Amino acid sequence: MNCKLISREKSLQLPSAVKHACHAMLYAPSDEKLFSHIPVKYAVLMQMRFDGQLGFPGGFVDLSDRTLEEGLKRELSEELDYTLDFAESDHMYCHIWEEPIHLVTHFYTKRLTLAELRAVEAAAVQGKEFGLETMGLVRVPLFFLHDGKGGLPSFLCNNFIGNARSQLVDALKSLGIVKEEQLKSALKSSSR
Numbered sequence: 001m002n003c004k005l006i007s008r009e010k011s012l013q014l015p016s017a018v019k020h021a022c023h024a025m026l027y028a029p030s031d032e033k034l035f036s037h038i039p040v041k042y043a044v045l046m047q048m049r050f051d052g053q054l055g056f057p058g059g060f061v062d063l064s065d066r067t068l069e070e071g072l073k074r075e076l077s078e079e080l081d082y083t084l085d086f087a088e089s090d091h092m093y094c095h096i097w098e099e100p101i102h103l104v105t106h107f108y109t110k111r112l113t114l115a116e117l118r119a120v121e122a123a124a125v126q127g128k129e130f131g132l133e134t135m136g137l138v139r140v141p142l143f144f145l146h147d148g149k150g151g152l153p154s155f156l157c158n159n160f161i162g163n164a165r166s167q168l169v170d171a172l173k174s175l176g177i178v179k180e181e182q183l184k185s186a187l188k189s190s191s192r
């Protein structure tokens with residue numbers, strides 16, 4: 001992937017021709033159980049985009065947005081028909097891309113309650129972008145089936161936009177949602 005880590009501070013000093021896009025991983029602790037006995041532990045949201053790739057909700061920051069977080073809030077409200085506030089502390093990291101356009105992608109994570117996350121899911125299907133820009137929110141299967149492939153390893157075999165796949169893996173690791181060893185094994189089986 002043709003992108004490099006850059007600090008948030010440096011990214012904001014780049015020339016105005018460089019575009020900024022913000023995307024967010026919404027997640028919630030969950031007491032749900034798969035097949036009534038496998039604890040799910042967390043619900044993590046991604047979305048199926050219009051182009052058939054998986055990514056996180058969000059999009060380009062406009063000149064009218066006073067801050068990155070305001071741009072993210074506006075994009076989420078357009079895409080998901082749900083209003084969520086973001087703080088600078090929700091910013092996880094950002095990357096600069098030189099090809100195909102000069103772009104900085106900012107990645108945020110936001111912890112919700114399960115009730116809030118379900119409200120986001122319910123609102124999204126009513127949103128004006130549902131079935132158009134956004135083909136639907138999906139929960140990331142975080143479990144591992146006995147065959148070693150089903151669950152997270154299979155999910156990681158999908159097509160992801162930009163660096164959304166590594167954003168997902170980094171967030172699952174840094175937030176302690178999936179253990180490092182399990183992530184390594186999921187990445188290994190998904191590359192076979």
Ligand SMILES: O=c1[nH]cnc2c1ncn2[C@H]1C[C@H](O)[C@@H](COP(=O)(O)OP(=O)(O)O)O1
Pocket residue numbers: 021023054055056057058059060105161162163164167
């Ligand atoms: O989830 C993502 N993670 C990293 N980069 C992403 C993600 N989704 C899109 N992108 C990149 C590639 C796109 O060209 C830009 C803008 O994003 P997009 O969501 O398509 O923007 P609009 O909704 O059209 O504003 O970011």
